[in-house]
Amino acid sequence: MVDVTDHELVPEHELLDEEVLEEVLDEYDIDRTDLPKIKRRDPGLSAIDAEPGDVVKVTRDSRTTDQAIVYRLVVE
Template sequence: MVDVSQHTLVPEHTVLDDPARVEEVLEEYNVSKTNLPKIKKSDPALRDTDAEPGDIVKIVRDSRTTDRAVVYRLVVE
């Protein structure tokens, strides 16, 4: 079976486990957790993480215009 999370086209997914960092991100974007885009806990890209519903995941993608783009997602069931 193929491990999707290790594929070259899957961007880096990191769980934000520091509450201070979570608050910093929410303040930076002036949103609450529920306003963030969602990602399912069952998403194959999260297989190697310890993400639980309610966690925020930082996703770092390659970008043609900015070299790299950072986005955040709320983990849901």
């Protein structure tokens, strides 16, 4: 079976702990529910144990900046 997280086009997904999450939410002055959503069954999440309500940091390569970081709320 192929592990999609090893593919070069799948960005890195990292589960945020609550302390780091609070810093991010404070920095952007938003609530957890204001974040864009990602489904729990998304193939990019297969390597981490993300549950609904968790927040994931997605780090993508970017042509205009070295890396683009986005945050997603995991939903069912």
